[in-house]
Amino acid sequence: MRKKQDHSLLTEVELEFMTVVWATGGGTVRDILAVLNTAQERAYTSVATVLKIMEQKGFLTSERADRSLIYRPAIPKAEYQKTSLKNLSSKLFNGAPAALVARLVDDEEVTDDMLVEMRALLNERLGDNGN
Numbered sequence: 001m002r003k004k005q006d007h008s009l010l011t012e013v014e015l016e017f018m019t020v021v022w023a024t025g026g027g028t029v030r031d032i033l034a035v036l037n038t039a040q041e042r043a044y045t046s047v048a049t050v051l052k053i054m055e056q057k058g059f060l061t062s063e064r065a066d067r068s069l070i071y072r073p074a075i076p077k078a079e080y081q082k083t084s085l086k087n088l089s090s091k092l093f094n095g096a097p098a099a100l101v102a103r104l105v106d107d108e109e110v111t112d113d114m115l116v117e118m119r120a121l122l123n124e125r126l127g128d129n130g131n
Helices: 012-024 029-036 044-056 077-092 097-106 112-126
Strands: 060-065 068-073
Touching (some): 012 044, 012 068, 029 068, 044 060, 044 068, 077 097
Antiparallel strands (some): 060 068
């Protein structure tokens, strides 16, 4: 089967599966199913189908080991996070990252400790020591 390699964004279910693959480094359908089923019961065939679709989309690679396929991430988690944030910024915040940050900072669930951490990250990026 030919791979599409479209690297679009993951669906909610695909992201849940991909999070398991990133966390575990990959595995067989049974390996991934075992981790997924700790949160919600799923059928083997459903998991196998979603993993195959994710491989066709270019998010996973697979290699045969004995009679099983071993699935591994084709893109690092950090790369996907970067792509997702750019997409979110572009589509929802008109390409203005400051608007995205402003919305995040205005969120009442963001604690003072989180804001201090964000400030430290910004200062580090700007080469500033908080002065």
